[in-house]
Amino acid sequence: VQLQASGGGLVQAGGSLRLSCAASGRTFSTYAMGWFRQAPGKEREFVAAVNWIDVSTYYADSVKGRFTISRDIAKNTVYLQMNSLKPEDTAVYYCAVRPGYGLERRVYEYDYWGQGTLVTVSS
Numbered sequence: 001v002q003l004q005a006s007g008g009g010l011v012q013a014g015g016s017l018r019l020s021c022a023a024s025g026r027t028f029s030t031y032a033m034g035w036f037r038q039a040p041g042k043e044r045e046f047v048a049a050v051n052w053i054d055v056s057t058y059y060a061d062s063v064k065g066r067f068t069i070s071r072d073i074a075k076n077t078v079y080l081q082m083n084s085l086k087p088e089d090t091a092v093y094y095c096a097v098r099p100g101y102g103l104e105r106r107v108y109e110y111d112y113w114g115q116g117t118l119v120t121v122s123s
Contacts, residue, residue: 001025003114005095010120011085019080021095021114032098033078034110035069037091037119044094046105050078058103063089085121092116 007019021033034049048069049058057069068081078095096110104110 001097001112003095005114005117008117008119013121013123015085016083019093020077022077028099030101032103034096035080037093039091044107049103087121087123090121092118
């Protein structure tokens with residue numbers, strides 16, 4: 001599975017960005033796609049995940065109500081709409097695939113990772 005993330009950039013606090021992650025290659029009968037982020041000097045942390053089949057979603061408390069994860073089956077792409085951005089959202093954002101059913105927040109549950117896209121939120 002190859003994952004190509006895009007959409008990062010520089011935005012002022014309170015602004016919005018939409019990240020995209022296009023998947024290609026091997027397919028699975030059921031899987032989840034997630035977004036994680038890693039700020040300088042910190043561990044990679046879970047942001048959001050979506051189950052590809054039933055579109056159930058799961059969010060970290062820190063982004064709930066501000067971020068929305070969605071997917072487009074035809075384009076094999078997952079999106080992360082980020083609104084009301086805060087300086088503490090600054091990080092490299094990664095998309096990842098977890099084969100099988102279930103929405104997980106642990107990094108080791110995900111087998112395939114994209115290259116990351118940088119989001120910088122200025123105060």
